[in-house]
Amino acid sequence: MSQVLGQRRSITTARLSLLPPGLEHLPDLIRLKADEAVFGYMLHGTRTPERTREELEDDIDFWQVRGYGTWSVFLRETGEFLGIAGLMERPDGRGVAVRFALWPECRGKGYAREAARAALEFGHAVGLKRIIGVARETNLASRAVLADCGMRECGEFQHRGHRMVVFESLAPA
Known part of the structure; x- marks a missing residue:
């Protein structure tokens, strides 16, 4: 189920609330994006508080321009902040990508899969x-999430000495 917030939309899944980012999420995002265990694998690595604020402002603007973007992910039952998931234009020109970054203690519970599936469905x-x-290539957990969401491997490239695996999801015909 999705709900319109201005031009931004929230999504509710069985266990999660995905809310378009707002300034009220900044303290949670600063902690998340500074955590090496979470953002160490992300493009450009961990972020400073200043960079996180800039990215949040960019995310809010992106929603207004594109009609999709990144959500802050919360556990519906408790309102606990779990991380982020969503859709963003990759800066390397490869296209719109699903992304997710949740706290390490969320791993193994299916939250990333649930959030990524919701983002893919919304995007299509x-x-x-x-x-x-x-x-x-070495991030087996993220690769499993992408595959479990129905995405298929379609390419690879090198980035800073790491082999990166590209997956794709095509809209139903």
Whole structure:
């Protein structure tokens, strides 16, 4: 189920609430994006508080321009902040990518899969024909999430000495 917040939409899944980012999420995002165990694998690595604020402002603007973006992910039952998931244009020009970054204690509970599936469904529903996902070859957990969401491997590239695996999800015909 999705709900419109201005031009931004929230999503509710069985266990999660995905809310478009707002300034009220900044303290949680600063902690998340500074954590090496969470953002060490992400493109450009961990973030400073200043960079996190800039990215949040960019995320809010991105929603207004594109009609999709990154959500802050919360556990519906408790309201606990779990991380982020969503859709963003990759800066390397490869296309729109699904992304997710949740606290390490969330691993193994299916939250990343649930959030990534919701993001993919939303993206295809708003007209995105192809959505990619990128993970380091050694990041087996992220690769499993992408595969379990129905994405298929479609390529690879090297980034800073790491083999990156590209997955894709194509909109249903």
